[in-house]
Amino acid sequence: MSDTPTTESSEKISFPDPSVYLLNPGNSRKAIEAGLAEADWYQSPVPIEKLRALLVRKDGPAIRDTLLWFGLIFGAAAITIILWGTWWAIFPYLIYAALYAGSADARWHEGLHGTAFKTDWMNNALYQIASFMVLREGTVWRWSHTRHHSDTIILGRDPEIAVPRPPDITGMIKGLFALRTYPEYFGNLIRHSLGQVSEREREFIPESEFPRIVQTARIHLSIYLATVITTLVLQSWLPLFFIGLPNLFGTWLMSLFGLTQHTGLAENVLDHRLNSRTFLTNPLNRFLYWNMNYHIEHHMFPLVPYHALPKLHEIVKNDCPPPHSSLWSCWQEIIPTVARQTEDPGHHVERTLPKSCPTKNITPAKIAATFQQDGWTEICPSDALQEKDVLRFDQGEQTYAIYRDEDGNLYATDGICTHGRTHLAGGLVIGKMIECPKHNGRFNLEDGSPARKPVCKSLHTHDIKEENGKIKFRSLVESSL
Numbered sequence: 001m002s003d004t005p006t007t008e009s010s011e012k013i014s015f016p017d018p019s020v021y022l023l024n025p026g027n028s029r030k031a032i033e034a035g036l037a038e039a040d041w042y043q044s045p046v047p048i049e050k051l052r053a054l055l056v057r058k059d060g061p062a063i064r065d066t067l068l069w070f071g072l073i074f075g076a077a078a079i080t081i082i083l084w085g086t087w088w089a090i091f092p093y094l095i096y097a098a099l100y101a102g103s104a105d106a107r108w109h110e111g112l113h114g115t116a117f118k119t120d121w122m123n124n125a126l127y128q129i130a131s132f133m134v135l136r137e138g139t140v141w142r143w144s145h146t147r148h149h150s151d152t153i154i155l156g157r158d159p160e161i162a163v164p165r166p167p168d169i170t171g172m173i174k175g176l177f178a179l180r181t182y183p184e185y186f187g188n189l190i191r192h193s194l195g196q197v198s199e200r201e202r203e204f205i206p207e208s209e210f211p212r213i214v215q216t217a218r219i220h221l222s223i224y225l226a227t228v229i230t231t232l233v234l235q236s237w238l239p240l241f242f243i244g245l246p247n248l249f250g251t252w253l254m255s256l257f258g259l260t261q262h263t264g265l266a267e268n269v270l271d272h273r274l275n276s277r278t279f280l281t282n283p284l285n286r287f288l289y290w291n292m293n294y295h296i297e298h299h300m301f302p303l304v305p306y307h308a309l310p311k312l313h314e315i316v317k318n319d320c321p322p323p324h325s326s327l328w329s330c331w332q333e334i335i336p337t338v339a340r341q342t343e344d345p346g347h348h349v350e351r352t353l354p355k356s357c358p359t360k361n362i363t364p365a366k367i368a369a370t371f372q373q374d375g376w377t378e379i380c381p382s383d384a385l386q387e388k389d390v391l392r393f394d395q396g397e398q399t400y401a402i403y404r405d406e407d408g409n410l411y412a413t414d415g416i417c418t419h420g421r422t423h424l425a426g427g428l429v430i431g432k433m434i435e436c437p438k439h440n441g442r443f444n445l446e447d448g449s450p451a452r453k454p455v456c457k458s459l460h461t462h463d464i465k466e467e468n469g470k471i472k473f474r475s476l477v478e479s480s481l
């Protein structure tokens, strides 16, 4: 039995048909009307100074881990080549396949969030390479994962529900060998390379991204074509075993880790403690999975890099259900739950939350205006806003954010992200940019322009100055709120 306190829940209603999971305008509208789309999610309280320390981006840990990871992949490939033609080649090849098709999933994920490295091009390079390795098109999945974080396991909204109810056990077993992924991925590559984007994809991908989808699909197809040609020219299966077939033999590792994230937990709730799973595990698994075993923590605070998640766990653990003690403990909960859901799709594991925890969402602390003159509002003493810091500031019905960069320059913008209803004051000042805490989109602070997807629309900027030890603000336009 699982060692995590749970209660079982079985909704005694006839469960809706599987079409409720489809992303289409009708299902999306139902989720919006129920208040489940782009909603406010619960966040455990974390003291702001501790959160700021956790948010610090570093290159060192991810460079070390990535070099080690690629070293292991190339090492396993080299031994496979040496032993090729003997049965002994199976062992290094299976290690190669698991690293290539299994643990690449966690690298894909951190690269997507842009949190693995401090240096952006490194995040993007890792993301594109890992996307290719796990049979995903980078552009499509960037937007799909953005939606997954907005609407985690919300029916009709989340494109990444891995195990819809009732579970398809045969499909799950096929999934261990990527047998569902291959036809879907290559079908999508052909369709996208011809410029066709489906109705489902149009639900979560803006039209401005369509040319990039076409370009990525053509690049992926070209690499596979080159691999097939090399296989034919060399008259050796090796190229195909190294690019294309690893997913057949290595995807099981991705499923072993990845299905622990949400499988069997509640749907249509606005609290990641109820629909996500955290487990403790050994250093090898944490290396392979890049600390995504702290999955509740990751969903509540997606800005926190993987290497800081253990510290975040220590801060919030008393506000969360007890973590599973191991990977095995997760599967002891998942297997019987999924088996029961085949007969009783309304059944799910219902987490018991700590009694003392607050139930309301936490919004960033705000400061209030104290004095107004000539259109300028005196907001706070200068030292209340430190370098690389951001504060929320409300005036009337409007919400603003004020920032100081690492050189001491001040900025002021509207306070709510233009992509979703999120306070930017919960975000991170990086150089002359603010990174949104929800989907890691970024804005340039000097002019409010978008600096990283999924942000597409500019923020309004406002006047701000420092005088006699006080910070003063003047709104230039009506806020979009």
Ligand code: FES
Binding pocket: 417, 418, 419, 420, 421, 422, 436, 437, 438, 439, 440, 441, 442, 453, 454, 455
């Ligand atoms: S709410 Fe999506 S990037 Fe801000």
